[in-house]
Amino acid sequence: MGTIRLTAAEATLRWLSVQMTELEGRTVPIFGGVWAIFGHGNVAGLGPALHAMGRALPAFRAHNEQAMAHAAIAFAKTHARRRMMACTTSIGPGATNMVTAAALAHVNRLPVLLLPGDIFASRQPDPVLQQVENFGDGTVSANDCFRPVSRYFDRIMRPEQLLAALPAALRVLLDPVECGPATLAFPQDVQTEAFDWPAEFFRKRLHRPRAPEPDRQELAEAIALLRDAKRPLILAGGGVKYAGAEAALADFAHRHAVPVAETQAGKGSLPWDHPRNAGAIGVTGSAAANALAEKADVVLAVGTRLQDFSTGSRALFRQAALIGLNVAGFDAQKQGAQPLVTDAGRGLAALTAALGKWEAPRPWQERAVTATGRWHRSVERITAAPKPREAGLPSDAQVLGAVNRAMPQDGIVVCAAGGLPGELHKLWRATDSASYHLEYGFSCMGYEIAGGLGVKLAAPKREVVVLVGDGSYLMMNSEIATSVALGAKLTIVVLDNRGFGCISRLQQGTGGAPFLNLLGDAAPRVDFAAHARALGAQAVKVDGIGGLEAALPKALSAKRTSVVVIDTDPAASTAEGGAWWEVPVSAAPRGAAQEAARKDYETALRKRGSGA
DSSP states (O other), X not given: OOEEEEEHHHHHHHHHHTEEEEETTEEEXXXXXXXXXXXXXXXXXXXXXXXXXXXXXXXEOOSOHHHHHHHHHHHHHHTTTSSEEEEEXXXXXXXXXXXXXXXXHHHHTOOEXXXXXXXXXXXXXXXXXXXXXXXXXXXXXXXXXXXXXXXEEEEOOSGGGHHHHHHHXXXXXXXXXXXXXXXXXXXXXXXXXXXXEEGGGGSOEEEOOOOOOOOHHHHHHHHHHHHHOSSEEEEEOHHHHHTTOHHHXXXXXHHHTOOEEEOTTTTTSSOTTOTTEEEEOGGGOOHHXXXXXXXXXXXEEESOOXXXXXXXXXXXXXXXXXXXXXXXXXXXTGGGOEEEESOHHHHHHXXXXXXXXXXXXXXXXXXXXXXXXXXXXXXXXXXXXXXXXXXXXOOHHHHHHHHHHHSOTTOEEEEOSSSHXXXXXXXXXXXXTTSEEEOOSSOOTTHHHHHHHHHHHHOTTSOEEEEEEHHHHHHSOTXXXXXXXXXXXXXXXXXXXXXXXXXXXXXHHTTOOOOSSBOOTTSOOOOHHHHHHHTTOEEEEEOHHHHHHHHHHHXXXXXXXXXXXXXXXXXXXXXXXXXXXXXXXXXXXXSHHHHHHXXXXXXHHHHHOOOO
8 A cells, every 4th residue: 555745734634625425416525624824833834735735625714713613613504514614723822712612513513623733742842932831731732721612632742643533533523413523733843744644544535424213112112102192392403404304304294283393403494484383492482382382291302402492491391291302312311301312304204104194183283373373473563664653773673574574585694692593583584494593502792793604605605694783793703804805795784782782681680780781871882884894894874674674685785795784772672482591590689679580580490390
């Protein structure tokens, strides 16, 4: 067997470029490119190696390391984890800037390969610029921060270690259960060291997603629960999308007449107007889905990790028997569920076949249809443009209503933290599984614009609209310039409520006084439109929903990134729908508001009780 002499950096990138997957009947590279911000820890190793790769492994430069990792993660999410990107930085703050993004990918079970530069393996010039020294452990570097937020971590101390480390990292990145960030800390001297690599190491390899079949006994027990169900409900999570199980879900819901509620990650698994789609579930859920959840006797939870927002802090469907249909055994058994460990698509197909002509009882079907129809009418009312005589600033719901009406059929909305995800979960009308892109597992402010960039790179033919509050915009906006430079056109709607309106409402809702969330009159007003123009975008400030409705068609048809800014009401939120969320209130209340909030909290705790 022949060998090829390459540096460790060159070998890494060449190996990444020949890993392939199947997408819509085509064989394509798994890695869509590498994001890079260079410093002394990677500029002389991975830098020239990446330059030499050319189109075989495209390189992208961002303005912030956390943002570029967000873009890479959004790219993978848009591709339903079939494709992904890598990110490389220098050894110091560039590396640690990516730790937040790694945590985001870890929580959301999304793949990204992180290649932070590291200190010298030889240790001869220590301490080098940006080196974090541990007085009691010479093996520690700043990159050890990645250990708790990586699904796979390795430090490459010799070039030949890559022969094992790269396949091990990719196994985790592609595994439906373990999927998450993989970090290969890469000492700067090792990057430049040469080795005679086996030529076979660089042979193209085709990787297909694993889709395990259900266990017969677990399947039989799940079928028995469903056959006895009088009020069944399906809870669709992100695992439906990642398994490509949308059609299997639609078939199951149609054949067996079972209503479907969607988590944040699962929203869009069914189109919003599918007859069995009861809408969002949980704290930010629809009145229809939550009413059904409170009465359901069996809940088939498909591909969800049962996060507190989806379960109303475990209070929403305590009366129901749970079936945890999940590829991960860790998630399948949560809350005392009957586990059904399997791929979402194959599990649903097996249940459909075994249940035959079984349907949910007719009264339950009618109840679901009535509740869903009532909710659709509520959404129309809540998101409608205000009447001319109505004074005051528009609500977030009215803004997203205007945006939703203006969106192309195949448009994609992107959002993350704050109050907007709650309004979107309840009210947005998703047309397909890719049309609704929310990062709410980590609820990371600053994801929105960078995430939108990653979505656009993954789906260049679809219109991408980013909804972002002024607080998140100020935290991370630099990738507007990157989107302009790359010709990756975004439409960004900035909702300016002068601060952190969502947390201000929560603060007051738990009995606290308004404090450090909303900006006072003394704080300067930020001209977001002027700022966006300074970053190369087209931008306009509009007055009210009428102005927004006039500006959106121009922004959507523009050739480069366009920003539309609108002032919104920080106090308004949608009262309809929703479920309890456990946020502890002081056990030693100070003042009447906190006393009332504590009583409400204790009442809710008693109602929920203790449980698995």
